[in-house]
Amino acid sequence: MKSKLLMGIILILIVVTSGGACTREPSTTPISYSLTELRYRLICNFDDLFYVDPDLWPIVREEQEKQSALEQFPVIKADTDEFPAILDYLGMSNKAEYTNEEMLLIYRQHKKLTLGVPMTPSGDMYRFILRIKEGDGEQIEGTITSTGKIKVLKREPSVNIYPICLTQGTLIDAPGGPVPVEQLQQGMAVWTFDTSGKRTAASVIKTSVTPVPSGYEVVRLVLSDGRTVNASGGHPTSDGRALRDYEVGYTLDGAFVVEIEYVPYDGGATYDLLPSGPTGLYRANGILLKSTLAVQ
Numbered sequence: 001m002k003s004k005l006l007m008g009i010i011l012i013l014i015v016v017t018s019g020g021a022c023t024r025e026p027s028t029t030p031i032s033y034s035l036t037e038l039r040y041r042l043i044c045n046f047d048d049l050f051y052v053d054p055d056l057w058p059i060v061r062e063e064q065e066k067q068s069a070l071e072q073f074p075v076i077k078a079d080t081d082e083f084p085a086i087l088d089y090l091g092m093s094n095k096a097e098y099t100n101e102e103m104l105l106i107y108r109q110h111k112k113l114t115l116g117v118p119m120t121p122s123g124d125m126y127r128f129i130l131r132i133k134e135g136d137g138e139q140i141e142g143t144i145t146s147t148g149k150i151k152v153l154k155r156e157p158s159v160n161i162y163p164i165c166l167t168q169g170t171l172i173d174a175p176g177g178p179v180p181v182e183q184l185q186q187g188m189a190v191w192t193f194d195t196s197g198k199r200t201a202a203s204v205i206k207t208s209v210t211p212v213p214s215g216y217e218v219v220r221l222v223l224s225d226g227r228t229v230n231a232s233g234g235h236p237t238s239d240g241r242a243l244r245d246y247e248v249g250y251t252l253d254g255a256f257v258v259e260i261e262y263v264p265y266d267g268g269a270t271y272d273l274l275p276s277g278p279t280g281l282y283r284a285n286g287i288l289l290k291s292t293l294a295v296q
Helices: 002-017 034-043 062-078 081-089 100-116
Strands: 120-121 125-132 134-147 152-159 191-195 197-210 219-221 226-231 255-264 270-275 279-284 288-292
Touching: 034 081, 034 100, 034 120, 034 125, 034 134, 034 152, 062 081, 062 134, 081 100, 134 270, 191 270, 226 288, 270 279
Parallel strands: none
Antiparallel strands: 120 125, 125 134, 134 152, 191 197, 191 279, 197 270, 219 226, 219 255, 279 288
């Protein structure tokens, strides 16, 4: 009987002590949590966090992720706030040497904390904006105090997709003249094209803004007639092919591709629109593309 009771106590202790920051209640005393512990509290309270991992998008680069983990580990380990909190969350002990697999796990937590949980100081608390669930998800804005108390200020639907859109400043053909994509709003007029290729005026029925992380890269594609466009590699052309699938010599919108490369983009977000009509087609910097919103 005593052995069964002891086993029960051990099981309870395992449940209570596992999970690091996810199991501790917000403090009601003046003792404050660290910034990383507060980030973990948000992760624990809001499931299915969505963010863009630059090691996995727009191209999956597993070997690059492993290399980045080794390179970044000394910096992460030197962070006296973040590193202990990550170890606590993962249930790892602090030691002199870590395996490559352990460093990769720690690096992935570092990315999740820094990219997935942006926080800014606001008086004696922090403001946060989180995106939850890929696809038709949510965007949640709120505050969290130093003692871990969370207050949601706004919660609204959000289309959370990996960036497959246009860079800031891309010009969309419209009856009144080209308009930068970031300035388009629902109801504004743009040119679209029907299945026969005939141009017709259409109304913007939907727009999207997709945040991108620092260090994000986009495809720069140049045509033989001088037209060029910068967009995420997954953005579709009129036939549904992704821009990243094109190579020099391929034909696009009546011209040859003469240059294609990935270039850094620091615009903070990519943009797209959906014109009315059956095709979702529009011209971006004069190149016929298809809206990413037409296939969602």
